[in-house]
Amino acid sequence: MSQPRILTVGSGAIGGIYSWRLSKSSQVTNVCRSNYAIVNENGFSFDSKKFGQDVFKPHNVVRTVSEAADLDKDTPFDYILVTMKALPEIYNVADIIAPAVTPGKTTIVLIQNGLGVEEPIVANFPENPIISIVAYIGTSQVSPGHISMVGNESLVVGTYLRSKVDNTEQKKLFLDLLQKGGVDAVDVDDVERVRWQKLFWNASFSPVCAMTGMNTSEVLNNKEALASVRNVMKDVIMSANAMGYEFDVEEQMHTMVDRTEKTAKDYKPSMQLDFERKQPMEVEVILGTPLREAKAKGLAVPYLEVMHDICSAANAKTLLDKKSQL
Numbered sequence: 001m002s003q004p005r006i007l008t009v010g011s012g013a014i015g016g017i018y019s020w021r022l023s024k025s026s027q028v029t030n031v032c033r034s035n036y037a038i039v040n041e042n043g044f045s046f047d048s049k050k051f052g053q054d055v056f057k058p059h060n061v062v063r064t065v066s067e068a069a070d071l072d073k074d075t076p077f078d079y080i081l082v083t084m085k086a087l088p089e090i091y092n093v094a095d096i097i098a099p100a101v102t103p104g105k106t107t108i109v110l111i112q113n114g115l116g117v118e119e120p121i122v123a124n125f126p127e128n129p130i131i132s133i134v135a136y137i138g139t140s141q142v143s144p145g146h147i148s149m150v151g152n153e154s155l156v157v158g159t160y161l162r163s164k165v166d167n168t169e170q171k172k173l174f175l176d177l178l179q180k181g182g183v184d185a186v187d188v189d190d191v192e193r194v195r196w197q198k199l200f201w202n203a204s205f206s207p208v209c210a211m212t213g214m215n216t217s218e219v220l221n222n223k224e225a226l227a228s229v230r231n232v233m234k235d236v237i238m239s240a241n242a243m244g245y246e247f248d249v250e251e252q253m254h255t256m257v258d259r260t261e262k263t264a265k266d267y268k269p270s271m272q273l274d275f276e277r278k279q280p281m282e283v284e285v286i287l288g289t290p291l292r293e294a295k296a297k298g299l300a301v302p303y304l305e306v307m308h309d310i311c312s313a314a315n316a317k318t319l320l321d322k323k324s325q326l
């Protein structure tokens with residue numbers, strides 16, 4: 001049997017790592033932009049405690065999704081792996097991947113942070129199966145094509161219950177492909193619950209670190225910063241509960257803070273790294289969607305709202321500064 005054809009759109013840290021792991025059992029094509037020249041010439045290089053040091057040359061390296069779609073017009077991609085930053089306020093991911101999506105055939109796999117990332121996919125490709133994945137990993141592209149990964153990783157591979165297309169078969173195969181690459185991947189039925197729970201951390205520690213310039217340990221040691229984390233976190237947990245989940249507020253807050261103390265010392269969340277690199281932060285999917293969901297349920301979430309507004313303003317400034325440099 002021929003190997004599954006996978007197209008990765010978003011060949012940064014996450015896209016590089018998981019393309020490499022999937023290449024153990026699949027034929028992977030990578031769409032590369034700023035790292036095109038290096039990856040096309042030498043491949044990606046990796047430095048990871050879990051997976052080791054290695055170089056991976058994708059089956060094909062292309063500059064655009066259209067170029068990928070033209071590679072072998074008669075053979076659809078089995079999977080498109082979307083690993084771009086989730087920035088619906090800046091681009092529509094569905095428009096970007098559209099040239100390579102074969103209706104009813106290609107499964108669209110998202111490995112992105114935040115809530116609501118599946119919405120544009122389901123709206124634009126209602127006949128295609130979707131797999132929604134939450135990643136627990138610390139990785140970054142330290143220079144073009146060179147990816148460093150600290151510690152362990154795991155993926156929660158889920159079903160987006162609002163999709164009308166059954167993904168059982170495609171999800172089972174994708175889990176198998178990940179596991180063949182040594183990825184710690186587990187299967188869940190309701191991925192939205194996992195996305196909410198990850199937001200408890202991402203919507204609180206990440207923006208407080210980004211806006212104060214403090215890493216996780218510095219935040220834990222600062223009374224006001226930690227109070228902000230706790231206030232925003234509480235708003236997000238209550239928002240999740242307003243959606244019908246039953247998280248114990250105090251227990252979740254204790255677990256998140258305790259886990260950060262034990263396992264995420266001196267860490268800079270990806271939102272903070274984006275801010276420092278003068279790149280837009282994933283504000284809408286991390287703070288905007290829970291805010292909108294809470295408001296729709298009539299819940300007041302003042303700390304979440306202020307944090308959302310400050311980060312949106314910071315993003316607007318980043319984009320304005322970028323424009324004025326052109």
Ligand SMILES: NC(=O)C1=CN([C@@H]2O[C@H](COP(=O)(O)OP(=O)(O)OC[C@H]3O[C@@H](n4cnc5c(N)ncnc54)[C@H](OP(=O)(O)O)[C@@H]3O)[C@@H](O)[C@H]2O)C=CC1
Binds near residue numbers: 084111
């Ligand atoms: N890194 C981590 O440890 C974790 C990340 N995540 C989530 O995973 C997702 C990916 O993050 P990460 O890999 O760190 O991000 P990166 O910034 O490292 O990678 C994003 C990649 O997407 C590319 N890209 C952006 N726009 C397009 C486009 N229009 N067409 C093709 N490629 C495009 C970028 O190219 P270019 O360089 O040219 O801009 C870049 O290579 C995010 O949602 C993040 O929150 C979740 C858990 C942990």
Ligand SMILES: CC(C)(CO)C(=O)C(=O)O
Binds near residue numbers: 135202206269270
């Ligand atoms: C919570 C964490 C570290 C998960 O891997 C993350 O998503 C981030 O840095 O934004």
